[in-house]
Amino acid sequence: MTKEEKWFKSWFNSPYYHILYQHRDYAEAEQFMKNLVDFLQPNPNSKILDLACGKGRHSVFLNKMGLNVTGMDLSEESILHAKQFENTTLHFKVHDMQLPIQENFQYIFNLFTSFGYFDSDKEHLNTLQHIYNGLEKNGIFVLDFFNIVKTKNQLVANEIKILNGIEFKIKRFIKDGYVYKTIAFEDKGNKYSFQEKVRGFDLEDLKKMFSKANFNLKHIFGNFDLDPYNPDTSDRLILIASK
Ligand SMILES: C[S@@+](CC[C@H](N)C(=O)[O-])C[C@H]1O[C@@H](n2cnc3c(N)ncnc32)[C@H](O)[C@@H]1O
CATH class of the missing domain: 2.60.40 (Immunoglobulin-like)
Known part of the structure; x- marks a missing residue:
């Protein structure tokens, strides 16, 4: 890894990352998407962005559920892999979430701790602002983050x-x-x-940042079954906010 290259660019693009995380639970990810779609009730025509989609495991499943999905990720290798699943309502492209999103979506999902990688909180806020700007009016943002307390x-x-x-x-x-x-x-x-290297944002940190980015925080959940968040016991910290 060169000094200038950020850890998240080289590591997630490396074959070793995919070897280490090969046991990633697809069934669990699919159940999470079912629960989320049940909860959000998106209109079938609405456009969903899976931001930092990796190899597209959530995007592919959401598309199988009949939704119009775009997956974006910084990793060229992961996007190359995901492209094999493309169809008229499923697209993938390389995109850096530190840059503005060029289209508008009704929903933007950032799943499985794909946030918190940057060196400064200013950069994190900047990314949240790009997500806000990438949403249509009343659009919904879902952040699925790890629970730092546990x-x-x-x-x-x-x-x-x-x-x-x-x-x-x-x-x-x-x-x-x-x-x-x-x-x-x-x-x-x-x-x-x-x-x-992932920033250990707790709920209060995220609430402050969401508010700075003008999001209205609507719901907080603690796992993929969308049970309430408990700092001591929850596996996840899942925030749902609207524009
Ligand atoms: C923990 S993985 C999760 C991937 C996917 N959401 C999943 O659950 O399988 C984090 C992903 O974030 C992507 N990523 C890291 N930095 C990024 C950036 N600046 N812009 C877009 N994607 C980024 C990585 O390439 C990696 O695919």
Whole structure:
């Protein structure tokens, strides 16, 4: 990784990221989308943006449910993979969420902790403002973020995972308001080291930022079944806001 390149650009674009996270739960993601669609009741013609869609697991499923979906992600590799699923109501494109969104959507989803990666809160607010501007009037934004309170209390400092014959040595720590995860391994005689760095926004931080970006926060949930948020026990922190 070069000094100038941000961790999230190289790591999410790397094949090793997809090896480490290969057990990502598709069934759980699909159930979440079912619950969300039941709750939001989108009009079938409404346009949905899955921002930071990765390889498109949520986008593809939402489209199967009859919705008009665009998935955008910074990772060229992930978008290349997702493009195989494209059809007349499902599109994918490379896009950096730090830049303005060029179309308008009724719904924008940011799922599975795809926020909090930047070095400053100004950059995070800037991204929220782009999301706000990318929504039509009364449009809805859904942010599915991790729950920092539970993560802090249950942090696993060291872990080893062996996947595809590669031994991933994982370390986690919290510093200066960020949750760090370092991932070190060897493959085919080469040594690699990556670091994930996610801002540990709590509910109050997000409420303040949403308000600065002019969003009206409507609902707060604590898991993919959309149960109420409890800081000590909830797995997720899911915010639903309107423009
Ligand atoms: C934790 S993954 C989640 C992917 C997907 N939402 C899912 O649940 O499978 C985070 C995603 O954010 C994307 N990402 C990181 N920085 C981004 C940026 N600045 N603009 C757009 N996407 C970005 C990464 O490439 C990665 O695909």
